[in-house]
Amino acid sequence: MSVELSVHRLTKVHSGQTSSALTSLNLTVRPGSCTVILGPSGSGKSTVLRLIAGLDAPTTGTICIDGVDVTEIPAEERGVGMVFQRPMLFPHMSVVDNIGFAYRAAGHKRSHAREQAHRYLELVHLGDIGDRSVSDISGGQAQRVALARSLAGSPRVLLLDEPFSALDPLLRTEMHDLVRELRTELDQTLVLVTHDQQEAAALADSVAVLIDGELQHHSDVASAYTRPSTLAVNRLMGGLNEIEGHLAGGVHRSAIGDFEVDVASGDGSAVLLLRHEMIRVVDTSEVRGVVAALRPTGFRSIADVRIGGGSVKVELPAGARTRVGEEISLEIPPQARAVVFR
Incomplete structure (x- = not known):
C-alpha cells in the first residue's frame, strides 16, 4: 500500500x-x-x-x-x-x-x-x-x-x-x-x-x-x-516567448497584435507567453511575419519571426524549407497562450 x-x-x-x-x-x-x-x-x-x-x-x-x-x-x-x-x-x-x-x-x-x-x-x-x-x-x-x-x-x-x-x-x-x-x-x-x-x-x-x-x-x-505561474517558471520549462503588453477584458495587446487569452480575472501590465512548440506555420492566417533568423536544434529548428514591432520564436518541424526573409503565416492556438502579470 x-x-x-x-x-x-x-x-x-x-x-x-x-x-x-x-x-x-x-x-x-x-x-x-x-x-x-x-x-x-x-x-x-x-x-x-x-x-x-x-x-x-x-x-x-x-x-x-x-x-x-x-x-x-x-x-x-x-x-x-x-x-x-x-x-x-x-x-x-x-x-x-x-x-x-x-x-x-x-x-x-x-x-x-x-x-x-x-x-x-x-x-x-x-x-x-x-x-x-x-x-x-x-x-x-x-x-x-x-x-x-x-x-x-x-x-x-x-x-x-x-x-x-x-x-x-x-x-x-x-x-x-x-x-x-x-x-x-x-x-x-x-x-x-x-x-x-x-x-x-x-x-x-x-x-x-x-x-x-x-x-x-x-x-x-x-x-x-x-500555464506557468511566473516568468522564472516559464524559462525553466523551456519557454522562449515573453511579450510585454497590456491585458484588458481577456485580450492581450502588444507590438505583435491583439490576442485573446484564457485568464480568470485581472487587467494591467502583463507578459504574453507563447509556447514555441505549439505554433504552426499555415497557408494563410491573420498572423503574418517575416523570418529574421533560423537556429538549428537537431532535426528541428527555431525561427525568429518578426511580427509588427515585435518577434515570436517558432519551432519548425523536421524538413521544413522555411528561409530567412520569407513571409509566413502562423497559427497560434489558444492553448499555446498564457499571461503573467507584472
Whole structure:
C-alpha cells in the first residue's frame, strides 16, 4: 500500500547563514505518484530531500508520511530510501552484497540477504552480475545497483536526488524507462529532484518548481509548460516567448497584435507567453511575419519571426524549407497562450 507524503511550512536556515535555503514549503505527494522537484542549482531541491529523509533537521515545519508526523523520527525509522547523484556503493562488497546490506544490517543471515538481493537485481535487469566487484561495473550499472539497494530496504517513499545527471543521454533514457517499469511493479511514492525539464516531463505525475528556496509552481506536467505561474517558471520549462503588453477584458495587446487569452480575472501590465512548440506555420492566417533568423536544434529548428514591432520564436518541424526573409503565416492556438502579470 502506497502512502501520502506531505510537508507543511518546511523551512531550513543553515548554520551561519541569514537567508533561508528553503522557505515555508507546502507540498503534498499523492500515494503511489511521482512528483518531480524542478529548479536551477542552489534552489533548495536537495535540501528538501535531505529534510524528508531525516539527514538534516528543518528549522521549522513538519514532515508527514501516511498522515504521521515523522519530523522528529530518526532517518532509519522513517521508511524512506534515497538514491544520490553518485551511486555511493560499498567498494569492499560485491554487487549482490551491496544490495543485501539492508538485510544484513537488520540481522538476517548472509544467505537470506543474498536471496532477497537477487530479486532486486532482477528487477533492475542486472541478474547476471551479482558476483562482480563494484569496481568492475559501468556507471550506468552502478546507478542501477544503487537503485536496487534502496528498493531492497522496502521504503514507503523513494527519493531520487538527480541520480541520472552524470549519465550520457542514452543511459539516462534507459534509466527513465526503468523507473517507469519499476513503478508498475512496485507500489511506492516517489520524489525526484532534477534541473532538467525534459526529465521532469518524462517521469512526473506532477511538477513542483523551486526558485531561490520558494515554491513558485505546482501542477501536472502539461500545465507547467502551458500555464506557468511566473516568468522564472516559464524559462525553466523551456519557454522562449515573453511579450510585454497590456491585458484588458481577456485580450492581450502588444507590438505583435491583439490576442485573446484564457485568464480568470485581472487587467494591467502583463507578459504574453507563447509556447514555441505549439505554433504552426499555415497557408494563410491573420498572423503574418517575416523570418529574421533560423537556429538549428537537431532535426528541428527555431525561427525568429518578426511580427509588427515585435518577434515570436517558432519551432519548425523536421524538413521544413522555411528561409530567412520569407513571409509566413502562423497559427497560434489558444492553448499555446498564457499571461503573467507584472
